[in-house]
Amino acid sequence: MARRPPLRAAAFLGALTLTAFALLAYTPLIGAISQRLDAVPDPGPADAIVVLGAGSARDGVLSSSSLRRFVGGLLLYRRGLAPRLILMGPTYQGSPIEAETRAAIARELGIPASAIVVEGGGLTTRQEAELAAARVRTLGGRRVLLVTSAQHMHRARRFFERAGLEVVPAPVIEVSPRAESPDGRLELARLVIQEALARLYYRVIGQL
Amino acid sequence: MAVTSALVWVIGRRGLGLRSSALRPALVRLLEWAGLTAVFYAVNLFAGFLAVLALRKLTGSFISIYVNTDATLALLSAFQALVFQWWRAESE
Numbered sequence: 001m002a003r004r005p006p007l008r009a010a011a012f013l014g015a016l017t018l019t020a021f022a023l024l025a026y027t028p029l030i031g032a033i034s035q036r037l038d039a040v041p042d043p044g045p046a047d048a049i050v051v052l053g054a055g056s057a058r059d060g061v062l063s064s065s066s067l068r069r070f071v072g073g074l075l076l077y078r079r080g081l082a083p084r085l086i087l088m089g090p091t092y093q094g095s096p097i098e099a100e101t102r103a104a105i106a107r108e109l110g111i112p113a114s115a116i117v118v119e120g121g122g123l124t125t126r127q128e129a130e131l132a133a134a135r136v137r138t139l140g141g142r143r144v145l146l147v148t149s150a151q152h153m154h155r156a157r158r159f160f161e162r163a164g165l166e167v168v169p170a171p172v173i174e175v176s177p178r179a180e181s182p183d184g185r186l187e188l189a190r191l192v193i194q195e196a197l198a199r200l201y202y203r204v205i206g207q208l
Numbered sequence: 209m210a211v212t213s214a215l216v217w218v219i220g221r222r223g224l225g226l227r228s229s230a231l232r233p234a235l236v237r238l239l240e241w242a243g244l245t246a247v248f249y250a251v252n253l254f255a256g257f258l259a260v261l262a263l264r265k266l267t268g269s270f271i272s273i274y275v276n277t278d279a280t281l282a283l284l285s286a287f288q289a290l291v292f293q294w295w296r297a298e299s300e
């Protein structure tokens with residue numbers, strides 16, 4: 001009996017998939033795309049620094065993204081760009097509240113407790129924007145330095161502006177666009193594609 | 209990769225007696241597998257996305273859509289594609 005022929009459509013799609021894989025992993029293409037799409041750092045004085053949540057493990061260990069954003073916020077505070085540091089981040093399936101973990105580290109690093117605002121309620125970027133806006137209004141300000149990943153900044157900025165805040169973007173680089181190792185480039189591709197899908201989703205449901 | 213591929217070519221031809229004309233269809237099978245993996249991954253991603261939305265609605269608790277971005281989903285989709293491919297071959 002003759003062998004079943006290969007599925008032509010699947011083979012064609014496979015050729016496209018492997019070509020895309022090769023381009024993303026072994027050429028600087030994704031770095032160039034990322035640099036074109038991502039927000040450009042433009043930090044300036046503001047009423048508060050808002051550091052968005054990015055995840056922590058059940059034992060309270062901050063994710064790599066969370067730590068990078070947190071350090072970005074600390075550096076802005078140290079540079080004297082704002083008098084308050086609003087730390088965001090909820091609990092993830094029973095983990096300690098990310099914002100509180102960050103606040104504890106900030107205090108240990110010498111940031112005055114009076115300058116730290118802990119906001120652990122926001123589960124989505126939109127909720128974080130609304131909660132941060134309420135906090136900033138209570139503090140008597142409107143202009144915030146927004147700290148999140150370069151990929152996430154565009155979407156986050158829209159939510160924060162919609163919540164009535166004036167946003168100064170302060171993106172942190174979570175994966176360098178100049179990554180030269182194939183796995184670094186693939187990680188960057190994952191972030192870029194993930195954010196593109198997120199933007200598409202929020203556009204479809206009319207929230208962006 | 210180039211060295212080990214060349215080594216496998218030599219071993220396959222001389223040691224195992226494999227036909228060189230069978231290499232091209234084997235590469236087409238690779239393309240087929242990669243395409244099936246992409247299809248399974250897209251379907252799994254979409255199903256996971258719908259499952260998160262449904263669970264949010266049914267339970268009232270928050271589940272992040274980012275659970276679907278776990279890298280193991282791609283690996284499991286590749287396994288699905290491989291089993292489907294072999295199943296199809298074994299059904300001859």
